[in-house]
Amino acid sequence: MSELLFVVEASHSSGIGHLMRCLALAQAAEERGLNSVFFVPEYAKDVCKARHDWCGRIIIVEPNDGATVAQIKEKIATQNAVALILDGYHFSDQFVSQLALLPVPLVLLDDIENGICKYADVIVNAAGENLKNHYRVLNTNAQLCLGSQYRLLRREFRQTPVLPVSQRKSLTINFGGSDPKHFTLPVLKAISESLANTPIRVVTGPGFLPLASLQHFIQQSPSPIQHIHNCQDMADVWVHSRLTIAAAGGAQFELAACQSPSVLVVVADNQLNATREASQQGWCDMWDARKSLAIPQLVDKVVTLWNDEARLEKMHKCAAQFSFVTGADTLLDTLNH
Numbered sequence: 001m002s003e004l005l006f007v008v009e010a011s012h013s014s015g016i017g018h019l020m021r022c023l024a025l026a027q028a029a030e031e032r033g034l035n036s037v038f039f040v041p042e043y044a045k046d047v048c049k050a051r052h053d054w055c056g057r058i059i060i061v062e063p064n065d066g067a068t069v070a071q072i073k074e075k076i077a078t079q080n081a082v083a084l085i086l087d088g089y090h091f092s093d094q095f096v097s098q099l100a101l102l103p104v105p106l107v108l109l110d111d112i113e114n115g116i117c118k119y120a121d122v123i124v125n126a127a128g129e130n131l132k133n134h135y136r137v138l139n140t141n142a143q144l145c146l147g148s149q150y151r152l153l154r155r156e157f158r159q160t161p162v163l164p165v166s167q168r169k170s171l172t173i174n175f176g177g178s179d180p181k182h183f184t185l186p187v188l189k190a191i192s193e194s195l196a197n198t199p200i201r202v203v204t205g206p207g208f209l210p211l212a213s214l215q216h217f218i219q220q221s222p223s224p225i226q227h228i229h230n231c232q233d234m235a236d237v238w239v240h241s242r243l244t245i246a247a248a249g250g251a252q253f254e255l256a257a258c259q260s261p262s263v264l265v266v267v268a269d270n271q272l273n274a275t276r277e278a279s280q281q282g283w284c285d286m287w288d289a290r291k292s293l294a295i296p297q298l299v300d301k302v303v304t305l306w307n308d309e310a311r312l313e314k315m316h317k318c319a320a321q322f323s324f325v326t327g328a329d330t331l332l333d334t335l336n337h
Helices: 017-030 042-049 066-078 093-099 115-119 132-138 184-194 211-220 234-239 251-257 269-280 295-306 309-322 327-336
Strands: 002-008 035-040 057-060 080-087 106-109 122-125 143-146 170-174 200-204 225-229 241-247 262-266 284-288
Touching: 002 017, 002 066, 017 035, 017 042, 017 080, 017 106, 017 327, 035 042, 035 066, 042 057, 066 080, 066 093, 080 093, 080 327, 093 115, 106 115, 115 132, 122 327, 132 143, 143 327, 170 184, 170 234, 184 200, 184 211, 184 295, 200 211, 200 234, 211 225, 234 241, 234 251, 241 251, 241 295, 251 262, 251 269, 251 284, 251 309, 262 269, 262 295, 269 284, 284 295, 295 309
Parallel strands: 002 035, 002 080, 035 057, 080 106, 106 122, 122 143, 170 200, 170 241, 200 225, 241 262, 262 284
Antiparallel strands: none
């Protein structure tokens, strides 16, 4: 049986976004009868095994290691590998150059115009509509898969019906799989004080470390706060969210798909351009927290939005124009041609 091979970065600092978009591609491949094999670091094992929607065999490897290249080479020699998909920010030139010599197409999932693009046969960037010339400078021969039609969203986002704003009740807070800047608790505290009777959902990922502090605050708070840790059904969370405060990583594509009015908090440089473009689309507001979070001002914005029904309705309607959920199939079609 044919296989997709994935080499994916996942850690407390980098989060699990790379893993989740690769999972989306693996799920779409499974529906076509393709198996998937994931070469991942030790950190990712428990994340993968904890997911009810996981598909694919897991092989634990050391990133940037020659032995990893040998393992992948052996897998290609014994199986019918369709492509080798690489997703991460910290793969070395030497490691990727060795992978590029293997007899399968090297597909790079990119969002930072990574220098290792020069080794790729296919470059995928769902927020890269305007970067064609940049990629051509990096790599004159690669096939470019750029734009919203290549957003890689998991199966759940194709299966969960979108709800109107009038049926949404919660204000949702989520700073990704690990929240490396520790924004969750201070934002939750400030929001719960300013919107005391508002039903709040706070979602934390498997890499979130200060769980005890968060749980202690929720237990002591008089506000109606629901905490969901290592959520397995994010589409269901997003479609029930009247307003969301979220880190502006891959979640922004999920939120657009679920037509969820949002404040996207930019925490890294590579998130800026895509988030600025999303805010111009009208379905979200951007908040730049790369240097500091400025919680009182952020809370003022959130409170104003929460109380503006007409604006939330408008944001919800705008998002419908930018809801793309079949990117994994589009990419697989491209790889098959």
